[in-house]
Amino acid sequence: MFRIRIAIVCLMIAYIACSGPLHSQPTRLSLGIVKDDEYIKSDGVTVSATRSSTPGLWQRNAIVDKSRHQMENVARPKKPLQCFKDGKHYGLKDQQGKVVLPAVYDREIHFADLPRYDPQTAPVYRNDLWGFVDWAGMIVIPPRYEHCGYFSSNGLAHVKIQGKWGYIDKTELFVIPARYLNCGNFNDGLAPACVVANSWGYIDHTGNWVIAPQFESARTFSERRAVVQRNRKWGVINTAGEMVVPAIYENVSRYKRGTAKVYIGDSSGRIDQSGRVVEPLELIQY
DSSP: OHHHHHHHHHHHHHHHHHHOOGGGSOOBOOBOOOBTTBOOSSSSSOOBOBOOSSTTOBOBSSOEETTTTEESSOOOOSSOOEEEEETTEEEEEOTTSOEEEEEEESSOOOOOOSTTBOTTEEEEEETTEEEEEETTSOEEEEEEESEEOOOBTTSOEEEEETTEEEEEOTTOOEEEEEEESEEOOOBTTBEEEEEETTEEEEEOTTSOEEEEEEESEEOOOBTTEEEEEETTEEEEEETTOOEEEEEEESEEOOOBTTEEEEEETTEEEEEETTSOEEEEEEEOOO
């Protein structure tokens, strides 16, 4: 009898180990279209769901945290969704033409395809406010900001609220407080920012100044080079803040494949990362 009891106990332990704790099995519920702060149409904080065949309804095999507005372990489509227009508004369809996000937004929705941006999210605009959707058609952050940029590859996006810019992550935590007059996207570990007009520098992901404010204007880094303005002319710095190309040009494009286009008057040419001219200035043909 004792051996039988031991065997029963062992079987029960094995069953519990395989099935997992009861609280790890969340209730399966349907999710509706997100409106304002309502992320889940249920009374619980977390739900488990899978995608529904009904347009606009969602079920997911993932845990959704209502308080953080995020979804984990969501299966992503291999290709981004396609923007479509219905009347004066825009929504998203999948590759089969199925509506996954109704046309309720006031501007086109575009997913970034550049390495410096997060390809899985896109800004959306509705009723004069900006938010974010992911490429599964789910609302990541409801429209509540005055303006915003794309999420960078480091997971931060610059947003404007109450007239100031700061940086949030996908849980809407302000990793860098909204204290800037203006700022830009992160790339190469740095982002352009200014607290006072015509005094731009570069900050890191903690908001610390790496390159002190000193430029009239500054653009996002590309290939470890950034275009900056001094005395109304444009030059180029490296990530250490060193001027590698003097500010002598009327405009300089972003670096791409090791070179950047430069402009003086009606002429344009091309320089490398050291400032050496690789394509002489020639008159622009209109």
